Amino acid sequence: xxxxxxxxxxxxxxxxxxxxxxxxxxxxxxxxxxxxxxxxxxxxxxxxxxxxxxxxxxxxxxxxxxxxxxxxxxxxxxxxxxxxxxxxxxxxxxxxxxxxxxxxxxxxxxxxxxxxxxxxxxxxxxxxxxxxxxxxxxxxxxxxxxxxxxxxxxxxxxxxxxxxxxxxxxxxxxxxxxxxxxxxxxxxxxxxxxxxxxxxxxxxxxxxxxxxxxxxxxxxxxxxxxxxxxxxxxxxxxxxxxxxxxxxxxxxxxxxxxxxxxxxxxxxxxxxxxxxxxxxxxxxxxxxxxxxxxxxxxxxxxxxxxxxxxxxxxxxxxxxxxxxxxxxxxxxxxxxxxx
Amino acid sequence: xxxxxxxxxxxxxxxxxxxxxxxxxxxxxxxxxxxxxxxxxxxxxxxxxxxxxxxxxxxxxxxxxxxxxxxxxxxxxxxxxxxxxxxxxxxxxxxxxxxxxxxxxxxxxxxxxxxxxxxxxxxxxxxxxxxxxxxxxxxxxxxxxxxxxxxxxxxxxxxxxxxxxxxxxxxxxxxxxxxxxxxxxxxxxxxxxxxxxxxxxxxxxxxxxxxxxxxxxxxxxxxxxxxxxxxxxxxxxxxxxxxxxxxxxxxxxxxxxxxxxxxxxxxxxxxxxxxxxxxxxxxxxxxxxxxxxxxxxxxxxxxxxxxxxxxxxxxxxxxxxxxxxxxxxxxxxxxxxxx
Numbered sequence: 001x002x003x004x005x006x007x008x009x010x011x012x013x014x015x016x017x018x019x020x021x022x023x024x025x026x027x028x029x030x031x032x033x034x035x036x037x038x039x040x041x042x043x044x045x046x047x048x049x050x051x052x053x054x055x056x057x058x059x060x061x062x063x064x065x066x067x068x069x070x071x072x073x074x075x076x077x078x079x080x081x082x083x084x085x086x087x088x089x090x091x092x093x094x095x096x097x098x099x100x101x102x103x104x105x106x107x108x109x110x111x112x113x114x115x116x117x118x119x120x121x122x123x124x125x126x127x128x129x130x131x132x133x134x135x136x137x138x139x140x141x142x143x144x145x146x147x148x149x150x151x152x153x154x155x156x157x158x159x160x161x162x163x164x165x166x167x168x169x170x171x172x173x174x175x176x177x178x179x180x181x182x183x184x185x186x187x188x189x190x191x192x193x194x195x196x197x198x199x200x201x202x203x204x205x206x207x208x209x210x211x212x213x214x215x216x217x218x219x220x221x222x223x224x225x226x227x228x229x230x231x232x233x234x235x236x237x238x239x240x241x242x243x244x245x246x247x248x249x250x251x252x253x254x255x256x257x258x259x260x261x262x263x264x265x266x267x268x269x270x271x272x273x274x275x276x277x278x279x280x281x282x283x284x285x286x287x288x289x290x291x292x293x294x295x296x297x298x299x300x301x302x303x304x305x306x307x308x309x310x311x312x313x314x315x316x317x318x319x320x321x322x323x324x325x326x327x328x329x330x331x332x333x334x335x336x337x338x339x
Numbered sequence: 340x341x342x343x344x345x346x347x348x349x350x351x352x353x354x355x356x357x358x359x360x361x362x363x364x365x366x367x368x369x370x371x372x373x374x375x376x377x378x379x380x381x382x383x384x385x386x387x388x389x390x391x392x393x394x395x396x397x398x399x400x401x402x403x404x405x406x407x408x409x410x411x412x413x414x415x416x417x418x419x420x421x422x423x424x425x426x427x428x429x430x431x432x433x434x435x436x437x438x439x440x441x442x443x444x445x446x447x448x449x450x451x452x453x454x455x456x457x458x459x460x461x462x463x464x465x466x467x468x469x470x471x472x473x474x475x476x477x478x479x480x481x482x483x484x485x486x487x488x489x490x491x492x493x494x495x496x497x498x499x500x501x502x503x504x505x506x507x508x509x510x511x512x513x514x515x516x517x518x519x520x521x522x523x524x525x526x527x528x529x530x531x532x533x534x535x536x537x538x539x540x541x542x543x544x545x546x547x548x549x550x551x552x553x554x555x556x557x558x559x560x561x562x563x564x565x566x567x568x569x570x571x572x573x574x575x576x577x578x579x580x581x582x583x584x585x586x587x588x589x590x591x592x593x594x595x596x597x598x599x600x601x602x603x604x605x606x607x608x609x610x611x612x613x614x615x616x617x618x619x620x621x622x623x624x625x626x627x628x629x630x631x632x633x634x635x636x637x638x639x640x641x642x643x644x645x646x647x648x649x650x651x652x653x654x655x656x657x658x659x660x661x662x663x664x665x666x667x668x669x670x671x672x673x674x675x676x677x678x
Contacts, residue, residue, distance in 0.1 A: 224596075224602040228596070257567070257596070258601055261601075263581055263598035263600050266612060267614040270619060272613050273611070273612040275607070275610045275611065277607070277609050280609060
């Protein structure tokens with residue numbers, strides 16, 4: 001079967017040319033685990049950092065040998081796991097860029113293919129959606145009267161943040177994204193009240209105008225610089241969910257604090273800054289999927305996909321994603337849903 | 340009557356020589372307000388920033404004219420206020436460095452002289468104590484099993500932080516202070532489990548040893564550099580109360596974020612950073628005094644004082660305080676409690 005690995009260890013932002021397709025024998029079905037036909041593969045920005053070995057202390061995959069990591073949605077080919085049968089559908093964070101994954105117990109969750117589109121488990125019901133849900137409902141506890149700002153708003157985390165905030169009662173939801181096309185997704189598909197294009201001169205003034213009473217919650221996906229802009233527009237007692245540093249801000253000097261947030265401003269605003277790592281919420285994934293599937297069904301939670309067919313197109317789509325050129329959730333359909 | 344004002348506007352750390360004693364007529368009793376004989380004057384580090392005009396946007400006092408600001412405990416000489424009679428005791432944040440204060444309605448709270456020592460309303464029951472109470476009970480919500488770290492631990496905020504944390508169930512309370520004498524106050528008077536002297540070489544290793552399981556709560560009074568050391572010793576999900584920047588950290592370059600906290604570390608630790616401004620808790624002062632007076636009475640809440648007698652000694656004690664040379668709460672007794 002086919003598998004994508006790295007040609008060699010990398011230390012900078014991955015490009016399509018860094019990935020090598022190799023042929024490997026189909027793995028055996030693990031004791032207590034399952035063998036899965038990969039149907040949808042999720043491409044996510046954090047994988048860029050993980051390939052360089054700079055994500056949560058996790059080792060990068062062995063070049064020429066181990067698959068590129070990635071979350072998947074797939075169908076069970078063979079099962080040694082209790083309660084899982086051939087033909088069942090699962091979601092896994094450990095699937096990888098390959099045609100068939102061998103997953104151990106604890107590495108997958110069974111999903112119901114009838115409740116929501118299968119590919120949504122790679123995005124809005126997958127890790128990005130769980131991230132948005134955790135930040136909005138569990139950390140910031142958004143409710144009536146909140147005004148919420150989120151950046152990378154056209155992405156699957158940001159877009160879901162705004163929509164869940166609205167569902168939970170937020171009065172106003174504003175996004176930041178790069179380019180008119182992305183901003184159109186944010187306001188039209190995701191229904192935000194406004195989206196500010198940070199690539200346009202004077203965008204910070206536009207942001208201020210879009211937040212006439214300031215924000216009460218911000219959800220930071222991009223950088224400390226963006227978080228500081230959010231803080232500048234924050235009301236007293238604002239809550240800020242610190243989720244990601246997708247911009248991969250480079251430390252320019254040894255004695256400089258990486259991704260600095262100004263302590264005096266945090267105090268002056270009485271801000272509450274809440275660090276979010278989605279791993280912590282994996283035990284609540286089924287609860288989230290249950291809640292969010294209903295929102296998809298009744299049309300309150302939309303998602304945009306940037307989908308390609310065929311594993312061979314994964315490297316090019318990933319390079320686009322790393323360059324901020326995706327339009328919605330990046331998904332690779334590796335094999336058809338029905339075979 | 341005597342009053343201390345500034346010789347001229349200042350832009351750096353105040354020294355004793357910056358203060359000028361002048362003689363002014365006794366003020367009239369304001370409509371709806373009171374005239375108060377100042378008994379205890381509280382000296383607090385934030386006044387240093389306030390005199391430079393860099394505290395919460397408040398204007399510095401007019402040199403040669405307006406008194407140096409300061410909280411006071413005093414006795415009512417004359418009252419135009421409903422419910423306040425001559426001889427009653429009050430606490431006020433607006434008293435100032437003078438013998439007699441004219442206080443408007445809303446600028447003072449009546450206190451009960453029988454429940455706790457009068458001077459304690461300048462410290463452990465005053466603004467420093469309320470700050471500690473707010474951070475520990477309202478923001479960090481310290482309880483069973485918490486391990487709490489606080490710096491400037493010999494001061495009236497830090498010392499009270501540790502003691503209230505213990506009263507609320509904290510398992511371990513560790514302080515940071517400068518010098519053996521201050522550390523002795525922290526462990527002996529305030530009963531902390533350990534106090535690390537940051538003036539001793541290798542103190543960061545000692546701190547690590549004093550927190551074998553890390554901290555779950557830190558209370559930052561000094562600087563972003565100290566907050567980063569606290570974060571380095573923090574357990575996952577630690578809460579950090581951001582209260583003060585007493586070190587007055589100087590911004591060294593225009594493009595540098597002042598008092599920077601590293602966003603990546605906050606995310607990685609899933610830390611919750613909580614900005615605290617004590618003003619917000621003034622409406623709950625009586626509730627706090629009620630609770631804390633009982634702790635003083637039963638011996639669970641101790642306080643150390645660095646007290647001088649006579650208004651003329653205020654400038655020298657304030658210079659000492661600004662140089663970190665105080666031992667406990669700096670209080671000036673301006674006139675005797677009983678006359």
